Amino acid sequence: IPYLNRQMKITQHLALKLTHLFKAKNRRGFGIHSPFLFGLVQQVLRNKHPYYCFAKIEAIRNSLRQSNQKIFVQDFGTGKSEQRSIAKIAKTSLATPKDAQTLFRIARYIQAKSILELGTSLGITTTYLASTGSKVKCVTMEGSDQLIKIAKQTAHKANLNNITFIQGDITANLKNTLTQYEPFDMVYFDANHTLQHTLLYFNECVNWATPSSVFVFDDINTSFQMNQAWKQIVQHNKVTAALQLSRFGLVFFDEKLQKKTYYI
Numbered sequence: 001i002p003y004l005n006r007q008m009k010i011t012q013h014l015a016l017k018l019t020h021l022f023k024a025k026n027r028r029g030f031g032i033h034s035p036f037l038f039g040l041v042q043q044v045l046r047n048k049h050p051y052y053c054f055a056k057i058e059a060i061r062n063s064l065r066q067s068n069q070k071i072f073v074q075d076f077g078t079g080k081s082e083q084r085s086i087a088k089i090a091k092t093s094l095a096t097p098k099d100a101q102t103l104f105r106i107a108r109y110i111q112a113k114s115i116l117e118l119g120t121s122l123g124i125t126t127t128y129l130a131s132t133g134s135k136v137k138c139v140t141m142e143g144s145d146q147l148i149k150i151a152k153q154t155a156h157k158a159n160l161n162n163i164t165f166i167q168g169d170i171t172a173n174l175k176n177t178l179t180q181y182e183p184f185d186m187v188y189f190d191a192n193h194t195l196q197h198t199l200l201y202f203n204e205c206v207n208w209a210t211p212s213s214v215f216v217f218d219d220i221n222t223s224f225q226m227n228q229a230w231k232q233i234v235q236h237n238k239v240t241a242a243l244q245l246s247r248f249g250l251v252f253f254d255e256k257l258q259k260k261t262y263y264i
Contacts (some may be wrong), residue, residue: 003115032262037241037252038088044105045245045264053131058097058156061124064150065088071146085134086088086122095125095190095218099247103188103216104128105228106250110214112136112185116177118170118201119190119218123151127158129188139164139181141173141191174204190218198229206238211254220249234261 032038067086074081086216095103096180106113107129113136115129120142130138140163142148148167155163170191178184187205189198198217205215220230230249234242243250245264 016134031079034257037243037257040106040109040243041264044109045102047105051101053104053128054097054101055122056158056185057100057127057131060127060154061090061094061097064122064124064154066090068235071150073146074144089122090124093121096113100125100163102127102248104132106214106216107132107136107186110185110212113216114181114184114186115139116181116184116187116205117141117190118188120151120165120175121147123154125188125190126151126163127154127160129186130155130160130163131158134162136162137164137181138162139166139177139184141166141168141170141177143167143169143191172199178205178208183210183213184208185210185212186214186216188216188218193219193222193226195225195229197227199232202229202233202236206236209253213253215251217249217251219247221246
């Protein structure tokens with residue numbers, strides 16, 4: 001059964017990737033009439049300039065990849081908890097350097113002053129997001145207390161003190177977090193990658209969205225569940241424009257933008 005499940009996930013992933021590539025006609029921003037969105041494609045998605053903090057964060061990632069320490073990881077979403085090595089988590093569960101740096105560039109481009117991350121893991125993407133500016137308020141939520149502990153060490157190694165860590169069941173804590181720390185200019189969804197929970201998180205966060213908010217969803221083309229969640233999200237009445245990338249999905253709430261999904 002585990003083998004069949006893995007094969008099914010791989011098949012779904014490949015099918016969604018091929019479908020996306022077939023639809024991706026706005027790769028260089030062509031056909032996007034909004035100057036804001038065109039600039040995002042040109043200055044963020046096609047930007048390969050290495051920023052000041054990239055080397056330091058990647059050095060921290062490499063040290064995590066070499067760690068033999070094992071931790072007990074709680075998963076409130078699936079209900080499954082297990083002991084895993086930090087090295088394995090760092091090698092298999094984190095956003096790649098390219099994708100993490102894309103998140104950094106998105107936050108820089110929209111000049112986000114406050115960022116919410118759902119799903120901290122080892123704190124690598126958290127560190128990228130918090131490194132966009134010393135005055136940026138970064139709040140990150142994670143179910144596992146052991147992962148939060150490692151993430152705090154990651155932030156300390158990066159000399160960051162602008163991150164608020166919230167440990168516990170995200171489903172139970174999200175509303176209180178939004179009430180206490182809102183508004184957020186950027187929300188990054190990388191927690192429980194199921195249809196039910198992705199929509200639950202979105203429907204809670206969208207109540208606090210402003211015209212300048214940007215929501216970023218991870219792994220929208222990894223499974224049919226996530227792709228279905230993404231399709232429902234872009235149809236929400238508060239969402240205007242959307243950018244669908246190979247891995248990420250971005251939604252915007254500015255009424256000046258045409259309600260349309262662009263495939264990049």
